[in-house]
Amino acid sequence: MTMVSAAIETPSGKDATSENFPVGSFLIAADLRPHVAVYYAFARAIDDIADNGDLAPEEKIRRLDLMAAALETGAHAGEPALAKAHALRATMLERGIDLAHGLDLVSAFRQDAVKLRYANWAELMDYCDRSASPVGRFLLELHGEDKSLFRFSDALCNALQVINHLQDLGDDYRTLDRVYLPEDWMAEEGAARKDLDNSALTPALRRVVDRCLSATRALNGEAARLGPGLKSARLGMESTVIHKIALSLTDELSRRDPLAERVKLNRWQLIGCGLGGILARLFG
Numbered sequence: 001m002t003m004v005s006a007a008i009e010t011p012s013g014k015d016a017t018s019e020n021f022p023v024g025s026f027l028i029a030a031d032l033r034p035h036v037a038v039y040y041a042f043a044r045a046i047d048d049i050a051d052n053g054d055l056a057p058e059e060k061i062r063r064l065d066l067m068a069a070a071l072e073t074g075a076h077a078g079e080p081a082l083a084k085a086h087a088l089r090a091t092m093l094e095r096g097i098d099l100a101h102g103l104d105l106v107s108a109f110r111q112d113a114v115k116l117r118y119a120n121w122a123e124l125m126d127y128c129d130r131s132a133s134p135v136g137r138f139l140l141e142l143h144g145e146d147k148s149l150f151r152f153s154d155a156l157c158n159a160l161q162v163i164n165h166l167q168d169l170g171d172d173y174r175t176l177d178r179v180y181l182p183e184d185w186m187a188e189e190g191a192a193r194k195d196l197d198n199s200a201l202t203p204a205l206r207r208v209v210d211r212c213l214s215a216t217r218a219l220n221g222e223a224a225r226l227g228p229g230l231k232s233a234r235l236g237m238e239s240t241v242i243h244k245i246a247l248s249l250t251d252e253l254s255r256r257d258p259l260a261e262r263v264k265l266n267r268w269q270l271i272g273c274g275l276g277g278i279l280a281r282l283f284g
Contacts, residue, residue, distance in 0.1 A: 009049065010054075012052075036139070043135070045084050049063050049064055051176065064113070065110075070089065072103055074089055101135075101141070121185075123182070124182060128162065132157035133158060139235065144231075156246060162216050163249045170197070170258070170259045173196035181205075189205075191204035200260045201259050201260075220250060228281075241273055248265055252265065
């Protein structure tokens, strides 16, 4: 067996607590939480590879290709460096989940290794369809939900992805020279890319952010149909809570400056989203 270099993963130190949504929360049935944890561990590992500023693009792609091969075909079985990919393959095969929901993530992070700009909103949504939508699709298939709901799950996941991009505007530009703001909107508003290194949004950048938030509100509107349509009461509550978090973060970003501060929800806002989401599913 050809051995793989031990240097595959590049842990960033981020974990589930750094996400905008509750990963594997108590709302997910206990017997399904380990499968969610396996999926998240794989996603975190490949995201960290793509976001490692010390790796050359070709090295990132080499490592991501190894993770993809291990997931898709079981290549390099027993290789510790690829354990998270093999664990996800086992989970997905056991539960009858489409491997595409892991492979699409790898495709998006391969793109992150080489693509630093997005021409327009449609191009950004194509990226989100592979970097975010697979998460919701995995959860729906894990719970045996109807695939007709993918449309609404995609909207919620993509909204959360854009929100995350806006939260990390400055860091992404300074550390990776990566900009997820649509280039055509930047040009139309007269926004300068170099101003992402500032400690506050310029008026032009504020207008671009607001256009992204307007498009995100449209995604949030479509995502509202997800929770009520789910057969699983637990997943329905989880989805509704996450939807409320997305709505609240969208509002916060419209009022606050993501270059001046880390825009996130405080403890009481999160509690409000949690209780509101649970009650909405129970009594809505």
